[in-house]
Amino acid sequence: MVKFSASPSVNTAAAPHSTPTPVRVVQTTWHTPEVIGLSLQALDGRPLPGWQAGAHVDLHLPGELVRAYSLCGVPSAQPGRYDIAVKREPMGRGGSQAVHQLRAGSELQVGAPRNLFALADEPCHHLLLGGGIGLTPLVAMAHTLHQQGRDFTLVVYARSRELLPLRTILENAAWRDRVHVHLDDAGHGTAPSDWLARAPAGCHVYFCGPAGFMDHLREAARHWPAPRVHFEYFGAPQAPAGTAETAAASGFEVRLARQQIAIQVAPDQSIAQALQAAGMAVDTVCEQGICGSCVTPYLDGTPDHQDLCLSQEERASHLALCCSRCTSSHLTLDL
Numbered sequence: 001m002v003k004f005s006a007s008p009s010v011n012t013a014a015a016p017h018s019t020p021t022p023v024r025v026v027q028t029t030w031h032t033p034e035v036i037g038l039s040l041q042a043l044d045g046r047p048l049p050g051w052q053a054g055a056h057v058d059l060h061l062p063g064e065l066v067r068a069y070s071l072c073g074v075p076s077a078q079p080g081r082y083d084i085a086v087k088r089e090p091m092g093r094g095g096s097q098a099v100h101q102l103r104a105g106s107e108l109q110v111g112a113p114r115n116l117f118a119l120a121d122e123p124c125h126h127l128l129l130g131g132g133i134g135l136t137p138l139v140a141m142a143h144t145l146h147q148q149g150r151d152f153t154l155v156v157y158a159r160s161r162e163l164l165p166l167r168t169i170l171e172n173a174a175w176r177d178r179v180h181v182h183l184d185d186a187g188h189g190t191a192p193s194d195w196l197a198r199a200p201a202g203c204h205v206y207f208c209g210p211a212g213f214m215d216h217l218r219e220a221a222r223h224w225p226a227p228r229v230h231f232e233y234f235g236a237p238q239a240p241a242g243t244a245e246t247a248a249a250s251g252f253e254v255r256l257a258r259q260q261i262a263i264q265v266a267p268d269q270s271i272a273q274a275l276q277a278a279g280m281a282v283d284t285v286c287e288q289g290i291c292g293s294c295v296t297p298y299l300d301g302t303p304d305h306q307d308l309c310l311s312q313e314e315r316a317s318h319l320a321l322c323c324s325r326c327t328s329s330h331l332t333l334d335l
Contacts, residue, residue: 041080059099070137124202126204127155142154160185206231270324271321271331289306296334301332
């Protein structure tokens with residue numbers, strides 16, 4: 001699914017998309033009745049671009065859909081295949097439905113891995129908390145931490161054993177003794193916030209899951225040092241009322257400094273939509289300010305940031321074009 005980290009790298013988020021690689025689905029696995037796993041290999045048999053735990057790739061799907069999904073296999077410098085797991089979302093924007101139609105032999109294209117949810121390098125305990133399909137990037141993290149001999153705990157929340165994503169992997173992994181599973185149908189378990197409360201000093205925490213799960217943990221982690229908190233959204237939470245409504249009440253002008261042109265953004269348009277309407281190519285995947293594909297530097301003006309892919313420090317110089325607006329009369333982009 002789509003990605004967000006509390007402290008991503010702007011350079012990674014804003015990196016231009018490489019030419020997609022043609023791939024073939026070589027294996028499908030039904031992890032649960034609603035989660036399908038796909039293994040992808042390059043059509044020409046060459047190794048795929050390397051990746052690290054927390055990375056995602058853009059899938060170019062039938063119907064001109066482009067969606068970002070986490071890689072959940074074992075990270076490698078030159079992998080022979082990519083593994084993803086996708087939950088069907090009946091009320092989604094069509095990406096999961098398209099993925100669930102793929103079968104072994106299906107051909108598509110995949111972009112190079114990008115990482116907004118990387119593991120910290122510090123020699124400390126790493127606490128991984130996953131809710132439902134939010135488990136997928138954490139499995140790759142667990143593989144890496146185990147391979148490197150680093151200390152970690154993986155805590156997983158799911159509705160039932162039958163609906164636990166990647167259950168076979170969790171039960172058979174060499175690091176299975178580090179896994180704690182909490183099932184809704186098994187009664188009360190340890191609350192996610194309690195795991196934070198008992199975390200050792202200096203711990204880094206990583207969490208990913210549905211909106212309620214994320215809200216609970218973000219509130220519980222408010223007192224933690226920001227560099228030690230890493231989280232990823234698979235969908236945008238409900239935007240709070242306030243500045244976004246004010247910013248949307250009127251249009252504004254976007255100036256492109258290097259091209260020396262100005263484009264008007266209407267009240268019902270995003271900056272990305274206005275630029276695209278003017279004939280400019282803008283990379284957008286999630287269109288919710290999560291994946292970081294449209295992050296762009298700005299030079300002046302007052303953005304109304306509505307993204308979930310930039311830290312406060314990064315927002316001082318960058319914004320996500322797909323969702324951010326402007327509370328000043330104009331905004332100058334470094335384009």
